[in-house]
Amino acid sequence: MTDLLFSDYLNNLFTSVYETVLNPRKRVFYGYILLALMLAACWLKWHKGQTARQIRQRLFSRSIWWSESARADYKILLINKTILLAIVPLFITKIALATLIFQQYYSVFGFPPSSGSILPGWAVPICFTLFLFVLDDFARYFLHMLMHRWPVLWAFHKVHHSARTMTPFTVLRTHPMEGLLFTLRSILVQAISIGTFLYLFGNQVDLITVLGVNVVVFIFNVTGSNLRHSHIAIYYWPWLEKILISPAQHQIHHSTLPRHFDKNFGAILAIWDRIGGSLHLSERDTELKFGVSHKVIEDEQHLKTLYLKPFGDAWRSIRRTRPTR
Amino acid sequence: MKLKKIVSAVALASLATFGMTAQAGEKAYADFPVTVKDYKGNAEHSVSYGGQMARHVLHTSLKKLAGQGNGQANPELKAKMMAYFEGKDAGRDIISPATKGAFVIEQTKVDALSKKKNLAGKSYKGAVTSWPGNMTGAEVLAFMIDKASSADKGYDKVNGLDYAQLISKFAMGAVFYNQAVDNYLDEKLEADTKPNDKAYKEGKPYTGKEHVWDEAFGYFGTPAHTLSLTPKQAYSIAKAKEDALALADADKDGKVSLYDEMVFAHAYYAAGADKSGKTNYLHTITKAFIDGRQLITDAKGEKLSDAERTKLKGYAAVIAENWEKVIAEAVFKYAGSTYKDIEALNAALENKGDVSKVLRKYAKHWGELKGFAMALQVSGKDLGATGVQLNRLIGFSPVLLGNTQVTGIDADGNYVQGNTVTLDEYALNMLKVQQLMVDQFKVEARSKDVLASMNDLVKKLGEQAAEAEND
Numbered sequence: 001m002t003d004l005l006f007s008d009y010l011n012n013l014f015t016s017v018y019e020t021v022l023n024p025r026k027r028v029f030y031g032y033i034l035l036a037l038m039l040a041a042c043w044l045k046w047h048k049g050q051t052a053r054q055i056r057q058r059l060f061s062r063s064i065w066w067s068e069s070a071r072a073d074y075k076i077l078l079i080n081k082t083i084l085l086a087i088v089p090l091f092i093t094k095i096a097l098a099t100l101i102f103q104q105y106y107s108v109f110g111f112p113p114s115s116g117s118i119l120p121g122w123a124v125p126i127c128f129t130l131f132l133f134v135l136d137d138f139a140r141y142f143l144h145m146l147m148h149r150w151p152v153l154w155a156f157h158k159v160h161h162s163a164r165t166m167t168p169f170t171v172l173r174t175h176p177m178e179g180l181l182f183t184l185r186s187i188l189v190q191a192i193s194i195g196t197f198l199y200l201f202g203n204q205v206d207l208i209t210v211l212g213v214n215v216v217v218f219i220f221n222v223t224g225s226n227l228r229h230s231h232i233a234i235y236y237w238p239w240l241e242k243i244l245i246s247p248a249q250h251q252i253h254h255s256t257l258p259r260h261f262d263k264n265f266g267a268i269l270a271i272w273d274r275i276g277g278s279l280h281l282s283e284r285d286t287e288l289k290f291g292v293s294h295k296v297i298e299d300e301q302h303l304k305t306l307y308l309k310p311f312g313d314a315w316r317s318i319r320r321t322r323p324t325r
Numbered sequence: 326m327k328l329k330k331i332v333s334a335v336a337l338a339s340l341a342t343f344g345m346t347a348q349a350g351e352k353a354y355a356d357f358p359v360t361v362k363d364y365k366g367n368a369e370h371s372v373s374y375g376g377q378m379a380r381h382v383l384h385t386s387l388k389k390l391a392g393q394g395n396g397q398a399n400p401e402l403k404a405k406m407m408a409y410f411e412g413k414d415a416g417r418d419i420i421s422p423a424t425k426g427a428f429v430i431e432q433t434k435v436d437a438l439s440k441k442k443n444l445a446g447k448s449y450k451g452a453v454t455s456w457p458g459n460m461t462g463a464e465v466l467a468f469m470i471d472k473a474s475s476a477d478k479g480y481d482k483v484n485g486l487d488y489a490q491l492i493s494k495f496a497m498g499a500v501f502y503n504q505a506v507d508n509y510l511d512e513k514l515e516a517d518t519k520p521n522d523k524a525y526k527e528g529k530p531y532t533g534k535e536h537v538w539d540e541a542f543g544y545f546g547t548p549a550h551t552l553s554l555t556p557k558q559a560y561s562i563a564k565a566k567e568d569a570l571a572l573a574d575a576d577k578d579g580k581v582s583l584y585d586e587m588v589f590a591h592a593y594y595a596a597g598a599d600k601s602g603k604t605n606y607l608h609t610i611t612k613a614f615i616d617g618r619q620l621i622t623d624a625k626g627e628k629l630s631d632a633e634r635t636k637l638k639g640y641a642a643v644i645a646e647n648w649e650k651v652i653a654e655a656v657f658k659y660a661g662s663t664y665k666d667i668e669a670l671n672a673a674l675e676n677k678g679d680v681s682k683v684l685r686k687y688a689k690h691w692g693e694l695k696g697f698a699m700a701l702q703v704s705g706k707d708l709g710a711t712g713v714q715l716n717r718l719i720g721f722s723p724v725l726l727g728n729t730q731v732t733g734i735d736a737d738g739n740y741v742q743g744n745t746v747t748l749d750e751y752a753l754n755m756l757k758v759q760q761l762m763v764d765q766f767k768v769e770a771r772s773k774d775v776l777a778s779m780n781d782l783v784k785k786l787g788e789q790a791a792e793a794e795n796d
Contacts, residue, residue, distance in 0.1 A: 016790075025787050027794050077793075084791030095783050099760065103753060110749035111671055123534065140796055160795045174795040182792035194782050203778040207785045228796075250796075267796040273456075 004202050009085060016081050020172075024211045024218075027225060028168050036168065036226035043234050064231060069164040072301045077161075077172045079303070092195070094187045101195030112199050124197070125206040132193045132207070133216040134269075139189045141272040143181060144265040151317035153181075155310045160294045161254060168226035175310055217296055222266050229254075235282035245270045248282035256294040257286075328343040351552040353575070353616050354542055355585065359530045360626035362522070368530035371622075376542025377501075379439035381589040382432075383409050384496050386420035387444070391470070391489040396477035403474035410470055411445040415757065422587065428565040428573075430587075431580040438584055445513050449703040450500040455695075455716045457733045461752020462499035462703060466492060470740065480688060484740050485723040490692030497590045498652065501544040506648060507705030509541035510641035514634065521621060522628045534621050534629060534637075541641075542614045545648070546589030550575040556599035559607060563588035563596065591651050598654040598770040606654075608645050613643040645704070652701045653766035656715075657759050659694035661773025663723070664755035666690055667748055670726075680726070691723040694758075711765045718758050724751040 021030045037059055044050045044058060048165045064070065106112070119127060147157035159175040174182070210218040227234055228250035235241065235248035245266045253264040262278035266273045273279035292300075299305050359371045387409045390697030393402060408414060417435040424430045432438060449462030456465045473479050473488035480487055513519055529717035531539065554572060561569040562581075573581040581587055588596065595606040610791065617640035624633060650747075673680045698719055702712045722731035724746060732743040746754070756775055762768045774780070 080793050082793070084793060088789065091789070093789050094786075096780060098779055098783070102776070102779070103756065106753040106756070110747070111668070111752060113674070114672060119381070144796060157795075171795055172793050174793045179791055179793045182794070183790075185484045186505055186792045187789070190783075190786055194779060194786075198776070198779055198782070206781060207782060209785060212785070319744065 008084065013081060016085060017078065021078070023247075024162065024213045027171050027221065029221070032221040033168050033226055035222050036224045036230075039224045040227060040230065040234070043232060056094055058232070064165045064166055066163040068291060068301045069162075070167055070169070072303070072306060073167065073169045073173045073301060075287065076174070077169060080172070080174060080176055080179060083176045084183070087176075088183055091187060094190045097187060097191035098194040098198070100192055101198050105195065105199040109199075112202060115202060115204065118200060121204050124201045124204040125208050128193065128197045128201075128205050129208040129215060131197065132190070132216065135193055136186075136189045137269050138272055139185050140267040141265050141269075141276075143185050144267075145276065145278070146260050147178070148265065149183075151320070152314045154315035155317060158292055158313070159306050159310060161290075163229075163254070164289075164291050164296070164301075166229040166251070166254065166290055168229055170229040171226075175307070177199065177310070193203045216268075224277060225268075226270065233282065233284075233288070235284060238281055241281050242270065242274055242279065243270055245273075246282055248284075249280065250305040251288055251290070252280055252282060254290045256291050257288070260288075310317050335536020341383055351550070352466075353550045353552070354615050354618060355549040355612070357535070357618055357622045358698075360535070360622060360624070361524045361532055362532060363528055363628045364524065364527065366530055371531035371535050372549075372618075373529075373536060373783060374444050374539040374543030375439040377540055378584050378589075379435050379442040380500060380544075381546055381587075382419045382422070382583060383417075383437055383442065383444050384493065384500070385422055385589070386418075387470075387496070388489050388493040389421040391473040391492050392479035394474055394479055395474045395562075396475070398475045400474075403471060406470045406474060407467070409444070410466060410516075411443055413441040413443050415440060419583070422565055422583070425565045425567075427567045428570050429580045430565075431578075431582045432584070438752060444466040444496060444500050447500050447504050448496075449503045451703070451705075453699065453703065454712065455702055457697040457721050457731070458738075459550070462495075462503070465699075466496055466499065466784070469495070469739075480685065482684075482688075484742070485688045485725050486686070486731075487688045487692035489694045490567060490689055492654065494655075494693055495699045498697070498703050501546065501590050502648060502652065502700055503703045503705060505541040506641075506645040509537050509544075510645060511705065513537040514638055514641060516628070516634065520628055521624055532621070532626060535618070538614070538618050541644070542618070544590075544710055545610060545644075547590050547592035547595075547607065547611055548573065548575065548588060549585040551592070552608060552615070552675075556596040556607050556679055557702055559588050559596035560593065560600060562586075563593040578683060591648060594655050595647075595651045598651060598772065600774060601770040603768045604650075604654070606651050610644050610647045610651075613640040614645075616640055649701070649704060650766055652697055654761045654768045654770050654772070655697040656694060656701060656772075657762040657768050657774075658772040659690050659697060660689040660755045660758040660762070661775050663687065663694050664752050664775050665773070667752040670748070675728075684726075687723055691694060697718055698758075711761065715758065717766060718754040718761070722753075724748050 020026055021028055023029060024031065028053045040059055041055050044055045050058070096148055147153040156175040160173050160178070162207055163170045208215045224234065227247035230247065231253055233248040234246060236244065236246040241249060245264060245265060245268065249264045249270070252260045261281065263278050264273055265278055353455050356370050357372050359368060361371070380784045387406060390402065390406045390409065408417065415436055419433055419435055422430060435442070440689055445463045445466070448466060451461065452459055454464055456469070460468060462614060469492045470487055472486070473492060474479065476488055494528070514534070514537070519525065519537050521534040521690040523533055525531050525533050525536040527535070547559070548562070549553070554562070558569070562573045570581060573586045575586055592607065595610060598604050617637050620633060620637055620640070621629070629637065640760045664672045666683060669683050670680060673683050698715050701715070702708055720730050722740070724730045727742055728747045731740045731743040732745065733741045735741055737776045759775060764770070771777070
């Protein structure tokens with residue numbers, strides 16, 4: 001029996017690794033990366049007036065893609081898969097949670113409303129897709145904000161911010177403890193959305209997709225979401241940056257300048273930061289450096305530091321809450 | 326020259342016949358040789374399960390009779406039904422199935438299949454906790470027969486009970502399923518009973534174990550040539566569709582033999598579930614039966630060794646497990662149908678439409694749900710908490726308008742009603758029944774899945790996977 005489980009695990013691991021760049025649902029799907037490179041090239045050419053040679057150097061710089069920090073990104077990506085793949089199946093499934101939520105609605109409100117009484121059939125998939133997107137985006141902002149403000153969580157989220165260079169793969173520079181929280185967040189958001197909409201609209205509910213991907217996520221990805229973790233500071237008009245987080249704004253989030261700390265927690269929408277007071281528009285003329293702080297610590301990119309030190313930091317931050325005499 | 330021509334013609338004809346009866350190479354549950362060591366008779370093979378097929382037609386005929394009441398007390402109808410349930414009289418007609426258009430059926434009398442058989446004597450002997458009154462299987466069926474005989478076409482409007490469905494679905498469980506999995510495929514496989522080195526009975530061409538296995542097979546209700554039929558084809562045979570004659574008539578004699586060419590009882594429901602393409606119950610169960618029978622034949626009339634017995638029990642376990650799932654799939658399906666009926670009922674009440682037709686459908690589907698749920702619990706295995714939950718969710722009758730439900734039977738055998746749950750809550754119960762079938766029995770065909778769209782949505786959103794993307 002354990003043989004079967006282990007070979008299943010290895011199978012899933014293998015699939016998971018090559019799926020990283022082959023699955024359109026993933027941020028680093030090779031198609032999205034290619035598009036991001038093209039967008040960056042266009043930006044550098046037409047907005048910054050750079051030559052083809054300069055663009056090539058900027059986009060494919062070895063000092064970015066093969067820096068010590070980037071190498072740590074790649075190692076973390078692979079190691080995380082082995083860990084998370086073993087743990088995530090132990091969670092409640094989204095389908096079980098969605099069913100629970102659905103049944104709760106039933107217990108409280110009785111029989112669902114009849115088909116078409118709230119919204120016409122054609123509007124339901126649109127509403128569901130939008131609701132899921134908005135709830136998911138808010139949940140990402142909120143959890144991200146907590147990860148900065150709550151010392152115990154910051155101990156683990158620091159790992160992501162310890163990146164000195166940024167490539168699209170930096171999005172997967174995550175401590176496993178963070179990964180667990182992100183997974184739970186995702187399960188909760190999807191279960192609430194499915195359970196609620198299924199109760200209200202029954203089998204009219206559907207997800208609008210492109211290439212099997214949620215249409216909003218798809219649009220986000222083909223319009224350069226991968227540029228958020230890059231050194232190409234693409235910015236939007238100020239009015240747009242109050243609605244959507246630009247790559248430049250996310251790079252500010254990673255900046256080592258103290259005035260940039262705890263800003264721009266948002267994923268796609270900027271409105272949550274605006275409401276929460278953490279919105280920071282892009283600074284066109286500021287050259288940014290990335291990391292937790294400007295001071296470089298010698299073993300900060302070592303796996304031991306990245307995986308194990310956060311536990312010690314988290315423990316110490318809890319202990320600090322003890323009353324002092 | 327002429328002789329040569331005749332011989333060639335005969336050779337060709339027999340080759341052609343052989344080709345037709347070879348069933349495209351798929352093994353049939355037939356033609357297993359005689360292995361009884363000192364057999365002196367002239368039987369060519371050892372397969373025999375006529376008694377079981379007689380009980381199948383007793384059941385189908387009983388179901389037909391259950392729908393013939395006129396709403397008044399009817400001792401004549403009751404006696405007729407009891408003749409098919411309890412009686413062993415000679416001369417009983419096969420009321421159903423009967424020849425329908427091109428679908429010609431060979432036998433018209435029960436005796437043609439086997440004499441002196443009844444259902445009552447082989448009914449589940451334990452207490453049926455899913456029906457009020459603490460009765461045995463036979464007592465529950467007799468009780469239902471009594472009620473059916475005085476109901477209007479088998480339908481009790483006041484309590485929402487459809488007796489044709491209840492009797493049929495429960496009898497299939499209490500007699501066929503119980504006898505097969507709790508008797509023939511269980512105790513009767515042991516070394517100390519019906520051994521393989523003796524004839525089942527003096528003078529018979531089959532050994533103890535051969536016959537025990539045949540009887541279990543007979544109770545499943547599937548034709549001998551099942552492995553050459555698709556589930557869809559088996560389903561159409563059971564429905565006696567016009568074009569199904571060719572499919573059923575394996576020996577090409579222009580008739581469907583109810584002995585080994587017809588689809589009955591749970592085999593029909595297995596085929597129904599398999600039509601979804603998601604399951605393979607019919608062939609899995611049939612193949613296990615055939616493989617087990619082959620194993621016994623290969624023992625050549627000697628006692629089964631420990632290794633052989635273990636292997637045989639393995640086949641029996643496959644059969645029992647899949648048979649149970651077939652019944653669970655049916656419970657799942659009819660819970661979904663009942664849910665939809667409640668939905669329709671609510672809609673009809675809101676629009677002030679005709680509720681009587683919806684109520685009739687509701688009672689029919691509920692009867693099927695209840696009958697199968699009761700059948701699930703008479704395998705001889707105690708379902709424990711699952712059984713308790715199932716019975717509490719479904720109750721003793723559907724929840725009726727006014728939110729009342731049957732809660733028991735008084736000393737005179739009359740139903741007692743009370744307020745239990747609202748109709749809305751009862752609809753939720755139906756969802757929970759479906760959930761229970763998924764959780765406890767891992768049903769996969771899931772016909773009439775109320776939460777089907779949930780599964781589809783989850784698939785679209787992507788399988789449960791680790792979220793490592795850090796924004």
